[in-house]
Amino acid sequence: MSHEGSTEGSTGGAASGPPNGLEAITKGLNPPQLEAVQTLDGPLLILAGAGSGKTRVLTHRIANLIATGRATPDQILAVTFTNKAAREMEKRTAALLSALRLPGASTGNTFGSGYSLRGRMWISTFHAIGARLLREHIELLDYKTSFGIYDSGEQLAMVKKVSAALGFDEKLHPAKNFASRINSVKTDGLMPDDVKKRRHLMDDQQLAVFERYEEEMKRANALDFGDLLIKTHQLFSDYPAVLDAYRSQFRYIMVDEYQDTNSVQYKIVRLLADGHKNLCVVGDEDQSIYSWRGADIQNILSFEKDFPETKVVKLEENYRSTQTIIGAATHVIRNNTQRKDKTLFTNNPTGEPIIVREESNEYDEARFVVNEISKLFRETDVSPEEIAVFYRTNAQSRVLEEQFRSRAIAYRLVGGMKFYDRMEVKDILGYLKLILNPSDDVSFKRIINVPARGIGKTTVERIEEISNSSRISMIEATTMAIESREFNSGTTSKLRNFLNLLLSLRDEARQVSLPDLSIAVVDKTEYAKRLMTESTPEAEARLQNLEELQNAISKFAEERGEEGHLQSFLEEMALVSDADDTGGEAEKCVTMMTLHISKGLEYPVVFIVGCEEGLFPSGRATDSNDPTEIEEERRLCYVGMTRAEKRLFMTYARTRKVWGSDQMNPPSRFLKELPKEGVVQQSAMGSRPRFLEKWGDAGSEYGPQGGSGHPLMKSGGSPFPDYENAVDSFDDTASSGPAFKKGLRVRHPSYGTGSVLQVEGTGADLKVTVVFADNTVKKFVAKYARLEKA
DNA sequence: CGTACCGACCTTTTT
DNA sequence: GGTCGGTACG
Numbered sequence: 001m002s003h004e005g006s007t008e009g010s011t012g013g014a015a016s017g018p019p020n021g022l023e024a025i026t027k028g029l030n031p032p033q034l035e036a037v038q039t040l041d042g043p044l045l046i047l048a049g050a051g052s053g054k055t056r057v058l059t060h061r062i063a064n065l066i067a068t069g070r071a072t073p074d075q076i077l078a079v080t081f082t083n084k085a086a087r088e089m090e091k092r093t094a095a096l097l098s099a100l101r102l103p104g105a106s107t108g109n110t111f112g113s114g115y116s117l118r119g120r121m122w123i124s125t126f127h128a129i130g131a132r133l134l135r136e137h138i139e140l141l142d143y144k145t146s147f148g149i150y151d152s153g154e155q156l157a158m159v160k161k162v163s164a165a166l167g168f169d170e171k172l173h174p175a176k177n178f179a180s181r182i183n184s185v186k187t188d189g190l191m192p193d194d195v196k197k198r199r200h201l202m203d204d205q206q207l208a209v210f211e212r213y214e215e216e217m218k219r220a221n222a223l224d225f226g227d228l229l230i231k232t233h234q235l236f237s238d239y240p241a242v243l244d245a246y247r248s249q250f251r252y253i254m255v256d257e258y259q260d261t262n263s264v265q266y267k268i269v270r271l272l273a274d275g276h277k278n279l280c281v282v283g284d285e286d287q288s289i290y291s292w293r294g295a296d297i298q299n300i301l302s303f304e305k306d307f308p309e310t311k312v313v314k315l316e317e318n319y320r321s322t323q324t325i326i327g328a329a330t331h332v333i334r335n336n337t338q339r340k341d342k343t344l345f346t347n348n349p350t351g352e353p354i355i356v357r358e359e360s361n362e363y364d365e366a367r368f369v370v371n372e373i374s375k376l377f378r379e380t381d382v383s384p385e386e387i388a389v390f391y392r393t394n395a396q397s398r399v400l401e402e403q404f405r406s407r408a409i410a411y412r413l414v415g416g417m418k419f420y421d422r423m424e425v426k427d428i429l430g431y432l433k434l435i436l437n438p439s440d441d442v443s444f445k446r447i448i449n450v451p452a453r454g455i456g457k458t459t460v461e462r463i464e465e466i467s468n469s470s471r472i473s474m475i476e477a478t479t480m481a482i483e484s485r486e487f488n489s490g491t492t493s494k495l496r497n498f499l500n501l502l503l504s505l506r507d508e509a510r511q512v513s514l515p516d517l518s519i520a521v522v523d524k525t526e527y528a529k530r531l532m533t534e535s536t537p538e539a540e541a542r543l544q545n546l547e548e549l550q551n552a553i554s555k556f557a558e559e560r561g562e563e564g565h566l567q568s569f570l571e572e573m574a575l576v577s578d579a580d581d582t583g584g585e586a587e588k589c590v591t592m593m594t595l596h597i598s599k600g601l602e603y604p605v606v607f608i609v610g611c612e613e614g615l616f617p618s619g620r621a622t623d624s625n626d627p628t629e630i631e632e633e634r635r636l637c638y639v640g641m642t643r644a645e646k647r648l649f650m651t652y653a654r655t656r657k658v659w660g661s662d663q664m665n666p667p668s669r670f671l672k673e674l675p676k677e678g679v680v681q682q683s684a685m686g687s688r689p690r691f692l693e694k695w696g697d698a699g700s701e702y703g704p705q706g707g708s709g710h711p712l713m714k715s716g717g718s719p720f721p722d723y724e725n726a727v728d729s730f731d732d733t734a735s736s737g738p739a740f741k742k743g744l745r746v747r748h749p750s751y752g753t754g755s756v757l758q759v760e761g762t763g764a765d766l767k768v769t770v771v772f773a774d775n776t777v778k779k780f781v782a783k784y785a786r787l788e789k790a
Numbered sequence: 791c792g793t794a795c796c797g798a799c800c801t802t803t804t805t
Numbered sequence: 806g807g808t809c810g811g812t813a814c815g
Binding site: 081082083125126127128151152225226228229289290292293392393394395415449452454455456457458459574575576594595596597615616618619620621636658659 | 792801804
């Protein structure tokens with residue numbers, strides 16, 4: 001932030017550097033940053049701690065590559081993890097180059113005042129790059145250039161179709177399981193033939209579905225997310241001429257967030273970089289949080305082995321956060337074993353203490369967050385867009401939203417339920433997809449009777465059967481069925497009308513612009529008309545969403561000009577997922593998002609809510625007790641904490657409604673891993689002296705902070721209830737936090753209701769013995785058992 | 791064939 | 806508490 005911004009108008013060239021006032025490129029960089037920016041040839045590994053100016057180094061390095069004449073913008077390939085990061089990097093590089101007034105800087109597409117790299121430099125995600133390359137060359141792999149991209153929902157629909165066609169019962173063999181199995185092998189780059197050689201990866205049924213799935217995807221001329229990478233790799237490995245062309249084009253390659261690359265991405269990078277080895281990867285093993293989707297932390301841990309000549313630069317100075325925050329985050333991540341040796345430090349001021357806050361339930365927790373935010377508005381000059389709230393799961397946003405709304409504080413959600421996840425939007429997109437790609441059976445099934453046109457389930461099933469048995473698309477199957485008089489005259493005429501509708505829309509697509517086409521779809525399908533006759537609030541909202549979609553399409557077409565056609569729009573819809581730049585909404589809003597999405601961002605004030613065992617770390621991680629899963633959760637905690645610049649709040653609730661019933665979870669182990677220094681423990685439930693003993697001497701140097709009117713625990717007090725000893729001090733009538741106590745009536749999701757027989761152990765080891773109605777006696781580890789008060 | 795209601799299952803995290 | 810699939814009825 002403070003170290004940002006490029007300096008203009010410097011004169012004279014550095015001796016080692018290129019001409020034309022290059023101090024702007026090197027100015028204000030610390031020694032390791034400088035080294036990274038000036039190491040241009042050969043393999044380079046940048047271990048960039050959180051907030052160490054990574055993006056700055058990358059953009060300056062790109063500028064340096066261009067300024068030294070090593071490469072023109074289109075000879076640089078920069079891969080980022082999200083589209084947002086790509087845009088950010090592009091913007092900042094362009095600004096820097098424009099400030100340098102480099103020769104050639106004005107030859108690009110220049111919009112307004114800036115130097116634009118759009119269309120010249122390759123900065124985007126692996127998936128987007130794959131899509132772009134495949135658009136160009138996929139005919140080599142026997143697909144059509146108009147291929148569609150299936151998101152996870154469409155992929156699941158396809159798996160369902162296949163699974164049903166093979167006669168699997170959805171109850172016994174949920175398509176979801178097949179889909180996740182398929183995705184898991186595909187992120188490792190494996191296709192059915194590979195799995196045949198590694199039969200431990202799938203059982204016969206899974207393999208059968210996988211094979212048929214691939215066959216059907218091919219016929220539908222559709223690619224899933226995994227395909228975008230796998231086919232790109234296949235293109236390169238099977239067609240050396242293509243590989244050679246791109247090898248010579250991309251003379252310099254950079255990969256950001258390298259710790260989150262999966263094995264296919266790794267192979268693609270290797271193929272491209274193998275000739276010149278001008279490969280720079282940047283990452284931080286402590287921020288690897290995507291192993292569940294195939295990211296392999298080994299890629300970064302063994303980079304030096306893969307490229308023996310590698311130069312390693314460590315960026316360890318953090319410019320973002322206070323010493324307190326860095327100290328605490330470091331203290332937490334130190335508990336991980338899968339790390340490189342890297343120590344984050346900062347020269348920033350000590351700053352305010354971290355507040356750890358106990359609340360009785362998730363509503364109080366949300367109220368606390370909102371109260372603190374109002375207080376910040378009142379007492380400091382913090383503005384809404386400087387505040388972020390992070391949570392582990394999207395479901396947690398609801399309660400927070402309620403509180404924000406009730407206190408009239410503007411907020412925005414990043415990620416989660418996306419605009420184009422809405423039914424009506426997906427319906428219209430379904431039409432658009434089908435127009436472009438008539439073999440897209442998933443879209444066909446989606447819209448054949450939307451809006452309702454009297455084509456029922458039986459008819460659709462019959463069409464699907466024909467499609468399956470003749471291995472033809474459902475559109476073709478429909479035509480065939482009509483010709484062979486499959487259906488009665490009523491159904492036949494409805495089907496004819498539907499096919500004619502599609503034909504006329506395809507006609508339209510050839511003649512009119514993208515925005516006009518989408519208007520035509522809404523129009524000719526009578527989609528909007530039906531909604532208008534409904535005149536319910538829901539229908540009203542849907543109409544508004546359609547309008548919003550129309551606006552998005554118009555905006556897209558306007559921005560992209562020639563490139564703004566149907567295909568590029570659909571591609572963008574499939575690949576851009578962060579619902580981030582929705583107009584000016586970001587202004588004056590508090591931001592809420594999952595911890596995962598927060599990676600790469602920074603905010604002066606950060607709240608991390610729901611710090612409880614079973615939620616964060618997630619239940620999956622705590623249940624499995626797999627140390628690698630816990631370590632990944634811990635990295636997630638580290639990521640979240642290091643987003644904060646000045647203030648950090650971490651909260652937990654004693655009870656929380658999960659799936660409609662109350663659960664009691666102990667505070668997150670990560671809270672226990674915080675240092676004593678610089679952390680203030682607060683509880684909204686009054687002081688409970690017994691808790692204080694456990695935390696020991698401690699004593700923070702900070703005095704108690706005002707806790708929005710709540711009684712405040714003295715710093716040094718343990719927030720971690722020792723349930724057994726705490727029973728007495730809990731006031732069950734005042735707080736909703738029940739403790740296990742002999743005789744307490746409890747309910748278990750599978751065993752029903754019973755009463756507590758015995759309580760032993762403390763904290764995370766607390767065990768509860770319960771006798772149930774049918775006299776069975778069970779002993780639970782309280783932490784894992786989903787016991788609730790009956 | 792369409793709609794309205796009931797119950798199962800659900801929760802990680804995302805390109 | 807919310808979604809999706811299944812079922813019963815109009």
